[in-house]
Amino acid sequence: MPRYCYLFIVCACTFTFIFFQVLANDPSEGEFMGVPWYTEEALFGGGFHPGQPADTMLSGFQQYRFHHRDHMFYAGKGNVGHALRHLRFDPVLLTGFSLFPQPLYPGNRFSLDSIRYYRPAHVFSELYYVLGSENEQLFYAKHNQRLHERVYAGVKYQTVNSPGFYSRMGARNAGFLLYLDAEPVERYQVSAGFIINRLINSESGGLKDHLAFEEDEVRDSVFLQNAESRSREIGFRIRQSYHTGFYYGEDTLTQRPFVSLGEIRHAFTYKRQAFLFDEPIPPSPYFYAAEEPYDYHSTFDSTLVHTISNKISWSNISHKNDSTWHPLHVQVYVRHWLLNIRQPQPGQNENNDIYVFEKNRFSQFEQGVRIASDPSRFLSFNGYANYIAGGYNDKDYGFGGNVFLGAQSRPTRLKINAAYAEQEPGYFIRHYRSNYVAWDNVEFRKSRTLRLGFRLLNPLVCLEANYYLLNRALYMDEDAYPRQHDHSFSVISAGLSTDIAFSFVRTSHRLLFQYVDEKEYERFPKWISYHSLYADFSLFDKALHAHAGIDMRYNAPYQPMAYMPMNQLFYIQNQYSSDHEFLLDVFVNARISRARLFVKYENLLGLIVKGPPTYDIPYYPLPESMFKFGVSWMFFD
Numbered sequence: 274m275p276r277y278c279y280l281f282i283v284c285a286c287t288f289t290f291i292f293f294q295v296l297a298n299d300p301s302e303g304e305f306m307g308v309p310w311y312t313e314e315a316l317f318g319g320g321f322h323p324g325q326p327a328d329t330m331l332s333g334f335q336q337y338r339f340h341h342r343d344h345m346f347y348a349g350k351g352n353v354g355h356a357l358r359h360l361r362f363d364p365v366l367l368t369g370f371s372l373f374p375q376p377l378y379p380g381n382r383f384s385l386d387s388i389r390y391y392r393p394a395h396v397f398s399e400l401y402y403v404l405g406s407e408n409e410q411l412f413y414a415k416h417n418q419r420l421h422e423r424v425y426a427g428v429k430y431q432t433v434n435s436p437g438f439y440s441r442m443g444a445r446n447a448g449f450l451l452y453l454d455a456e457p458v459e460r461y462q463v464s465a466g467f468i469i470n471r472l473i474n475s476e477s478g479g480l481k482d483h484l485a486f487e488e489d490e491v492r493d494s495v496f497l498q499n500a501e502s503r504s505r506e507i508g509f510r511i512r513q514s515y516h517t518g519f520y521y522g523e524d525t526l527t528q529r530p531f532v533s534l535g536e537i538r539h540a541f542t543y544k545r546q547a548f549l550f551d552e553p554i555p556p557s558p559y560f561y562a563a564e565e566p567y568d569y570h571s572t573f574d575s576t577l578v579h580t581i582s583n584k585i586s587w588s589n590i591s592h593k594n595d596s597t598w599h600p601l602h603v604q605v606y607v608r609h610w611l612l613n614i615r616q617p618q619p620g621q622n623e624n625n626d627i628y629v630f631e632k633n634r635f636s637q638f639e640q641g642v643r644i645a646s647d648p649s650r651f652l653s654f655n656g657y658a659n660y661i662a663g664g665y666n667d668k669d670y671g672f673g674g675n676v677f678l679g680a681q682s683r684p685t686r687l688k689i690n691a692a693y694a695e696q697e698p699g700y701f702i703r704h705y706r707s708n709y710v711a712w713d714n715v716e717f718r719k720s721r722t723l724r725l726g727f728r729l730l731n732p733l734v735c736l737e738a739n740y741y742l743l744n745r746a747l748y749m750d751e752d753a754y755p756r757q758h759d760h761s762f763s764v765i766s767a768g769l770s771t772d773i774a775f776s777f778v779r780t781s782h783r784l785l786f787q788y789v790d791e792k793e794y795e796r797f798p799k800w801i802s803y804h805s806l807y808a809d810f811s812l813f814d815k816a817l818h819a820h821a822g823i824d825m826r827y828n829a830p831y832q833p834m835a836y837m838p839m840n841q842l843f844y845i846q847n848q849y850s851s852d853h854e855f856l857l858d859v860f861v862n863a864r865i866s867r868a869r870l871f872v873k874y875e876n877l878l879g880l881i882v883k884g885p886p887t888y889d890i891p892y893y894p895l896p897e898s899m900f901k902f903g904v905s906w907m908f909f910d
Contacts, residue, residue, distance in 0.1 A: 308397045308417075308909065310389040316454060316464055317514050317538060327397065329907065331820055332779070333805075335860040335871040337403045337411065337903050339431065340380020345783055346801050348833060348889035351896055353411060354381055354433035354444025355474055358834060358843050358890070362741070362764055362787055362797055364722055366694040368659050368669040369639065370610060372546075372578065374699045374747065377841065378504070381433060383448045383468040385510045385542060390454045390464065391417035392425050395910055403903035406896075409435040411903075423456040438896040441477030441495050446470075460516040467509040476500040476550075476838035478557060479892040486894065487885045496559050500552040500572075502838060508544035535589045538606075544580040549573070550707070550839050560839060561710040561753065567619030572708040574839070577615040577630075584608035601646055608639040610664060616706040631706060637664025648681040666697045669719065679730075688728040695719045698747050701840060702755045709839045710754075717757050720745045735770040748794050749844030753837045762791040774809075779820070781805040796845055800829035807860075820862040823877075828854040836890050849891040856887065856895075870904040 308327040338353055346360040357379055365371075391397055396418050403411040413431035420426055433446040449469040456462045478496030485492045517534040552572040566572070586606030591599055612635040641659030646652075656674025661667065673692025679685055696719055697703075703714045726739035741764040750756045768785045783803040789795070807822020830853055835846040860873040876887075879897030886894035 350893040352437040352442045354446045368671045383450045398908040401905045425454045443475040445473040463513040470506040472504040483892040503549040505547040510542040512540040514538040540584040546578045548576045574707045579613040581611040604643040635664035686730040738767045753844040798828040798831045818864045824858040826856040873901040875899045
């Protein structure tokens with residue numbers, strides 16, 4: 274075993290000893306579960322969106338990456354903080370403006386749409402730190418506090434600092450989040466969120482000769498020696514609501530009845546996104562070989578996007594003092610988008626001291642409605658419909674909904690879902706400018722997507738099946754150019770999730786089957802699964818609660834998608850086919866009072882069986898084996 278592994282094991286044991294000495298009392302589960310968090314919609318949505326408890330679970334704690342717990346199936350480049358591709362086919366069918374066809378750096382960016390608003394009784398804080406080989410470090414700190422009887426605020430900072438196991442795979446990412454949630458006066462509520470994201474990734478372009486690398490890692494040679502991609506984002510949102518209506522009856526000590534006239538909401542959002550690809554040496558001839566770069570000496574592509582939106586909505590949601598029962602919750606809204614996009618204009622520069630940009634502006638309106646019945650009934654449903662007029666997404670529309678059999682409080686429920694959308698391509702698929710390549714796909718038409726599915730929800734097992742019918746589907750071809758199909762084809766998926774316990778043995782299984790009825794489209798493994806087997810036990814008069822076991826990830830053979838560093842898009846390739854892919858990790862999780870820690874060794878098979886490296890994305894080799902140590906310490910007062 275490498276020397277650094279022994280050092281990390283000593284550190285883990287030292288931390289454990291300190292926790293035993295300092296933290297003498299083991300708080301109850303009730304204390305751990307006493308801090309609820311809410312999505313933005315839950316803050317304003319009343320009983321239709323209940324709060325969720327803070328994450329204090331020990332199971333799954335070894336999945337240390339920021340994105341992993343929400344996205345179990347993914348393909349990566351071998352280092353945390355870099356671009357990821359989801360291996361589960363799950364297209365977004367909500368209309369609206371988008372730049373990329375897939376989420377960019379999922380889990381490594383804060384988003385205004387996914388802020389968790391905590392409401393602790395007093396204070397809730399958490400420190401989280403992960404140390405890996407090659408100086409890999411992940412860290413976040415969050416603090417949430419009750420400032421007044423009905424005023425809550427919080428802050429979170431997270432960072433990834435990892436030079437990478439192989440050449441040119443470094444990541445220096447950071448994010449800052451600040452939020453406020455208040456009800457300063459009765460019937461008026463306001464929330465505010467502020468985010469800053471900064472991602473700096475070294476771009477290697479993959480191995481030049483992966484066969485030579487497999488024979489001798491010293492012969493590591495990559496396509497891009499000095500390239501870097503940088504993404505910076507700043508945004509804030511202020512959302513406020515006022516519950517209209519009036520009281521009636523006499524003003525006594527008892528609560529007066531209230532007649533609700535609905536709730537009016539307004540949300541203002543501003544976001545600034547900057548994307549930069551910097552290569553201070555001549556462009557690599559390997560990428561977009563058929564194109565002539567505008568600048569043969571270096572590349573500096575800078576794209577800037579400003580987004581401003583205002584959303585006004587009305588809902589018939591009940592006020593807390595309103596005893597009237599509403600069988601149907603209705604929300605109607607209108608939102609205005611103002612978009613300003615600035616891309617580089619290579620070849621138009623007559624003066625070398627001036628960097629020329631191409632600017633486009635769009636103004637568009639979105640109208641929509643959402644409905645939801647009472648989820649406590651045996652039969653309940655929810656649905657949505659929206660339409661966009663004007664601007665880039667003119668005439669985009671979508672609708673869909675879910676039907677539930679079984680009340681929300683019941684352990685077993687059946688969910689039947691359907692959705693349809695006609696959507697404009699992501700902006701960078703239709704219109705793109707860079708030193709390497711430029712395109713204007715004005716002939717592209719709106720894509721059409723139909724989804725039908727069901728899900729059986731049960732504490733023991735969850736079954737799901739989905740059918741997608743795609744028309745005018747978009748993808749990146751083998752030369753990394755956008756393409757659009759002129760016909761229809763289908764995608765079928767089925768999944769099974771189960772958690773089984775017997776005595777002190779626990780198992781968790783996630784199995785997914787996917788079939789794409791088209792070869793010239795995005796590639797997904799037909800079978801993909803995740804399995805966890807561990808022992809659950811307590812020691813030292815239950816002062817220590819621990820899990821010890823193994824994780825396994827499996828991908829069936831397929832041709833994985835390649836990655837284009839210049840525009841951060843994934844494209845199909847036909848040169849490399851993966852074999853049966855098994856990744857085996859061994860881990861120990863422990864909780865001591867308010868602290869959780871894990872010790873993990875990734876890709877154990879790399880020590881046992883000597884073979885070629887695994888390429889989730891060609892040709893970015895995953896490290897053969899890596900040691901990780903992580904700790905989370907929570908404070909509830």
